[in-house]
Amino acid sequence: MALTQASSVSSDTTAFEQLAYFALRSQPMFEMVADVKSTNQSHPGSAVQFNIYNDLSQAVSALTETSDVTAVALGDSTVTVTLAEYGNAVTTTAKLRGTSFLNVDADAANIIGYNMGNSIDKIVQAVLVGGSNVAYGGDATATGELAAGDTITASLIRKAVAALRGDSAPTMDGGVYVGFIHPDVSFDLREDTAVTDIIQYQIRQDGTGVRMGSIGTFGGVDFIETPRIDHGTNDGASNVDGYNTVICGKQALAKAHSRGAGFGENPSVVFGPVTDSLRRFQTVGWYHLVGYNRFREASLQRIETSSSIGAN
Numbered sequence: 419m420a421l422t423q424a425s426s427v428s429s430d431t432t433a434f435e436q437l438a439y440f441a442l443r444s445q446p447m448f449e450m451v452a453d454v455k456s457t458n459q460s461h462p463g464s465a466v467q468f469n470i471y472n473d474l475s476q477a478v479s480a481l482t483e484t485s486d487v488t489a490v491a492l493g494d495s496t497v498t499v500t501l502a503e504y505g506n507a508v509t510t511t512a513k514l515r516g517t518s519f520l521n522v523d524a525d526a527a528n529i530i531g532y533n534m535g536n537s538i539d540k541i542v543q544a545v546l547v548g549g550s551n552v553a554y555g556g557d558a559t560a561t562g563e564l565a566a567g568d569t570i571t572a573s574l575i576r577k578a579v580a581a582l583r584g585d586s587a588p589t590m591d592g593g594v595y596v597g598f599i600h601p602d603v604s605f606d607l608r609e610d611t612a613v614t615d616i617i618q619y620q621i622r623q624d625g626t627g628v629r630m631g632s633i634g635t636f637g638g639v640d641f642i643e644t645p646r647i648d649h650g651t652n653d654g655a656s657n658v659d660g661y662n663t664v665i666c667g668k669q670a671l672a673k674a675h676s677r678g679a680g681f682g683e684n685p686s687v688v689f690g691p692v693t694d695s696l697r698r699f700q701t702v703g704w705y706h707l708v709g710y711n712r713f714r715e716a717s718l719q720r721i722e723t724s725s726s727i728g729a730n
Contacts, residue, residue: 434519436519436520438520438521438525438528440525440528440529440532443532443536444644444645444646445644445646446535446536446538446539446646447539447598447642447644447646448539448542448543448546448598448646449538449539449542449673450596451546451590451596451666451670451671452542452671452672452673452710453668453669453670453671454468454669454671454672454673454713455672455673455674455683456468456499456672456673456674456675456677459674459677461677462676462677462678463501464500464501465498465499465500465501465674465709466498466499466501466674466709467496467497467498468496468497468498468499468672468713469494469495469496470494470495470496470497470714471492471493471494472492472493472494472495474490474492475490497672497711497712497713498711499672499673499674499709499710499711500709500711501674501675501676501707501708501709502707502708502709503705503706503707504537504538504541504685504705504706504707504708505685505688505703505704505705505706506530506533506534506537506703506704507530507688507690507701507702507703507704508526508529508530508701508702508703509690509699509700509701510522510523510526510699510700511698511699512696512697512698512699512700513698515700523700523702526702527687527702530687530702530703530704531687531704533704534685534687534704534706538685538706538708539646540646541710542671542710543646543647543648544648545671545710545711545712546598546664546666546670546671546712546718547647547648547662547664547720548712549664549712549715549718549719549720550715551581551715551716551718551719551720552719552720552721552722553574553577553578553719553720553721553722554568554721554722554723555568555569555570555571555574555721555722555723555724556568556569556723558654558722561650561653561654561660561722562653562654562655563654563655564653564654564655564658564660564722564723564724565654565655565656565658565724566656566658566724566726567724568654568658568723568724569603569606569723569724569725569726570599570603570606570607570610570661570663570721570723570725571607571610572607572610572636572637574721574723575597575607575636575637575639575665575721576637578639578665578719578721579595579637579638579639579665579719581719582595582665582667582716582717582719583638585716585717586716587667587668587714587716587717588667588668588669588717589638589667589668590640590667590668592640594635594638594639594640595638595639595640595665595666595667596639596640596642596665596666596667597639597640597641597642597663597664597665597666598641598642598644598646598647598663598664599641599642599643599644599647599663600643600644600645600647600649600661600662600663600725601643601644601645602649602661602725602727602728603661603663603723603725604641604643605725605726605727606723606725606726606727607636609726639665647661647662647663647664648661648662649661649662649725649728654724658724658728659724659725659728660722660723660724661722661723661724661725661728662720662721662722663720663721663722663723664718664719664720664721665718665719665720665721666717666718666719667717667718668717669713669714669717670712670713670714670717670718671710671711671712671713672710672711672712672713673708673709673710674708674709674710675706675707675708675709676707676708678707681707684706685704685705685706685708686704686705686706687702687703687704688702688703688704688705689701689702690702690703
């Protein structure tokens with residue numbers, strides 16, 4: 419007896435899930451600390467200058483009854499944010515759109531949308547980690563000196579907060595600073611014996627955060643754990659990876675964007691014109707004319723360390 423089996427006919431085919439999946443994505447977040455913005459700009463320009471008045475020196479000497487005071491001059495400093503163009507685009511063909519079992523147009527728009535936020539966040543982060551106030555783990559005095567054991571400690575966090583408070587850096591909402599920390603560095607901080615008070619305090623208040631692996635608020639810093647914070651591959655001593663932990667207060671970063679017609683504070687999704695003869699090529703992209711710069715160095719502290727679970 420001849421049996422008709424799967425291999426006997428061509429109707430047995432592979433089925434396809436018609437829902438597209440995308441690469442694993444981390445959440446863009448660094449622009450949240452760019453709280454100084456060009457809200458009263460004189461005119462559209464290639465750069466925006468912010469002026470910061472200096473305070474006068476303290477007047478602690480008693481006045482002489484019969485003599486007038488000697489006037490002193492005001493002084494200021496400036497921060498310039500230079501605008502630059504950023505953008506990206508993808509173009510799909512008519513044949514792809516007509517033969518794919520996925521909704522290519524919708525998927526391309528999704529990818530472009532994430533690329534827009536992802537790219538801008540990377541631009542902001544590069545400015546954020548470039549501050550001049552930096553401390554190093556262990557005995558290191560430069561990135562290239564970081565050794566495998568130069569991991570983060572509670573003391574480094576407390577010193578960074580002391581420096582911010584000593585410079586009168588304003589805290590974020592809630593009376594704390596915001597810290598961006600890589601998961602590898604977060605592991606070391608929670609392992610630090612001097613940080614057991616983080617875990618014990620959270621357990622006494624609400625153990626949910628501990629069960630979820632959250633650092634929470636420690637030493638005046640509300641930590642945000644993210645893989646997006648820069649870390650260098652083999653940039654320490656003996657091929658040790660170096661990690662940045664950034665702690666910031668208000669007015670750490672400034673943002674400026676074009677005030678010209680058609681521009682805005684946020685990037686825009688752009689659908690390109692169809693210009694080919696047979697109208698087969700369709701383009702979707704994003705565009706932004708924007709700039710970022712550190713506004714007050716005193717509101718930024720960076721800690722460079724290695725990690726016990728990073729490459730070393």
